[in-house]
Amino acid sequence: MSYQQPISNGPPIERVTVMQGQALASASLGIEYSTVLGSCVATCFYDPEAHIGGMNHFLLSEPPANTPGTQVDEHYGVYLMELLVNEMLSKGARKYNLRAHLYGGANVNRNMMKIGSMNADFAREFLRREGIMLLREDLGGTQARRVDFRPASGQVRLRTVEDRFAPPVQPTPRPAVAQGDVELF
Helix, strand or coil: CCCCCCCCCCCEEEEEEECEEEEEECCCCCCEEEEECCCEEEEECCCCCCCCCCCCEEEEECCCCCCCCCCCCCEEEEHHHHHHHHHHHHHCHHHHHHHECCCCCCCCCCCCHHHHHHHHHHHHHHHHHHEEEEEEEEEECEEEEEHHHHHHHEEEEEEEHHHHHHHCCCCCCCCCCCCCCCCCC
């Protein structure tokens, strides 16, 4: 078990599970985001001045090259990274203040493509391209992880998950049409 920035005692906490295809942001001291990752990647963003943070959970980095560009799929990192940044900005965060943590990207099934590695590479490249400082990463390997993140303080707890508790490596059903707005910058 490894921990970063131990989560301190304080007011009662509401744990919110961040599922595949979600990006959530908050400034509430009473919120803790939690997710379990195999090959998926979760990004935790934090603005230390505004005390706003957020987490996303993406299944795949980008759609295949032959996919029509008119439809948005919220399971892809290319969409969820932008969505999370926009959520944070809408709550008062400043892009130049964002700090990031990256977790997941394991290659849990040796017989499958290296999806976890592709997800990890995408997330690192996104941060580099957008000029967002990466504070900590725990990516790769073969073990699943559980991440607990308190968005208002930026505190993170990371634990490895026994294989029998790891999430299945199968995509969830996707809606025919994605909803919501994303502003690309």
